[in-house]
Amino acid sequence: xxxxxxxxxxxxxxxxxxxxxxxxxxxxxxxxxxxxxxxxxxxxxxxxxxxxxxxxxxxxxxxxxxxxxxxxxxxxxxxxxxxxxxxxxxxxxxxxxxxxxxxxxxxxxxxxxxxxxxxxxxxxxxxxxxxxxxxxxxxxxxxxxxxxxxxxxxxxxxxxxxxxxxxxxxxxxxxxxxxxxxxxxxxxxxxxxxxxxxxxxxxxxxxxxxxxxxxxxxxxxxxxxxxxxxxxxxxxxxxxxxxxxxxxxxxxxxxxxxxxxxxxxxxxxxxxxxxxxxxxx
Ligand code: AMP
Numbered sequence: 162x163x164x165x166x167x168x169x170x171x172x173x174x175x176x177x178x179x180x181x182x183x184x185x186x187x188x189x190x191x192x193x194x195x196x197x198x199x200x201x202x203x204x205x206x207x208x209x210x211x212x213x214x215x216x217x218x219x220x221x222x223x224x225x226x227x228x229x230x231x232x233x234x235x236x237x238x239x240x241x242x243x244x245x246x247x248x249x250x251x252x253x254x255x256x257x258x259x260x261x262x263x264x265x266x267x268x269x270x271x272x273x274x275x276x277x278x279x280x281x282x283x284x285x286x287x288x289x290x291x292x293x294x295x296x297x298x299x300x301x302x303x304x305x306x307x308x309x310x311x312x313x314x315x316x317x318x319x320x321x322x323x324x325x326x327x328x329x330x331x332x333x334x335x336x337x338x339x340x341x342x343x344x345x346x347x348x349x350x351x352x353x354x355x356x357x358x359x360x361x362x363x364x365x366x367x368x369x370x371x372x373x374x375x376x377x378x379x380x381x382x383x384x385x386x387x388x389x390x391x392x393x394x395x396x397x398x399x400x401x402x403x404x405x406x407x408x409x410x411x412x413x414x415x416x417x418x419x420x421x422x423x424x425x426x427x428x429x430x431x432x433x434x435x436x437x438x439x440x441x442x
Contacts, residue, residue, distance in 0.1 A: 162243065163250040168259075168301045171252040175213065175302045183210035187304035189295060192216040193233035193349035194242050197339035201308045202246045204336045209306050214243050215252040215298050217259060221267040222290030233352050252302065259297050267293060271319055278412060279315050279425050280436065283402050288319050295320055299331060306332045312339075312346050314425065314438045318412060338437070340366065346437045353433040361397035362430055368393055369424050369439040372406070376441050377418055382406055393428060402427035402434065409440060 165171050175185050186209035188201045198214075205212040216239060223229035236253070243251055256264075267289035275281070276288040299307070307324075309317040314335075321333045339347050344366035345359075354362055368389040379385055390401045406415045409423035420441065427436045 162240070162248060164240065164253065165250075166253050166255055166258060168254060171213065171250065171301055172303070174250055175211075175304065178211045179303075179305070184305045185209060185211045185213060185302070186306040186308060187298065187302050188212060188214045188248075188308050189298050190214060190216055191218045191232065191349065192239050193235050193352070194239045195339075195347045195349065197310060197312060197347040199242060199246050200339050201310055201336050202243065202248050204334060205306065205308045206247060208308075208332075208334060209304075211249045212247075213250045213252060213302050213304065214248050215254070215302070217252075217254050217294065217298070219259075219290060219294040220256060221260075221264055221293050222287050224284065224286050227284075228350075228353075233349050252298070254301070259294065265293055271323075275315070275319050275322060275412065279403055279405065279407075280427060281315070283427070288316070291316055292319060292323055295323070296327075299329060304331055306334060308334050308336055310339075311335050311337055311438070312348070313436070314409070314423065315412065344370075346435075348435070350433055350435070354430060358397075358430040358433065362435060364393060364396055364398070365426060365428055365435055365437050366439070368404075369426060369437055372424050373439050373441050376406070376422060376424075380417065382416055398428045398430055400429040402429065404428075 178185050186205040188205050190198050202212055218232050220229055267286040270289040271292050281288050309320055317335045324331050324333050343363040345363045372385050372389055375385055386404050390404055404426045406422055406424050408415055409421045415422050422441045423438055425438045
């Protein structure tokens, strides 16, 4: 497995592979890898000949009061897991390599209809920061394909939009959410949960499933959502950031059933913010 922190080296590596008529895919991550990340690598392998993973904790997508400094890191273990999974190359840039002229300001880039809803409402910088870093990772690797998890559905949506808008010619593939056996969506941030919180955490997915299975028969969406919010708050969650039903094709809020309906949630357990989403079919 080829490992480099250099933009030039990964660019040349990708160029060389493509010149052999092979397809290159990119799997961007922030490290602290779990099975969810490794499934993205496997999806990438199914769609391309050469898989490049990137590991970079991107400062522009964190605001000052968030967990940039404490975000879990396990580079050695990550490299071992990637190697075992058959990943071909890993790009592990420094902040200087990605932002040689300093960090750009993460605002006024992504259209408000995408950047200000759902996660963007409480994290107004987030999608601008993601847009910036993914642009740079795309420039550094010029992949044919890039894989993103549906766990961060709004992020996947934003990147698909960016790729279309900039006519990058990169195929964006979404991969399904990988969960623990009790339903909790895998996340590097799950490591922040203490034992008691970890027991409560799967209730989020349970409630999403409950809404999903009641959606077709129940037209009173507001009541369905209120019932689930109340249940989560009564059973240990500290705050519900959002719990909303939207159209998975355009992220418009829905008041009536459609096959494309998707339920999105973000909720706090102590200081840990969990996100999840689920389709209705
Ligand atoms: P992160 O390292 O958290 O920035 O995530 C890197 C990529 O892995 C993103 O495309 C995420 O959507 C994806 N990902 C993270 N957790 C999961 C999961 N449980 N299932 C599927 N994809 C995931």
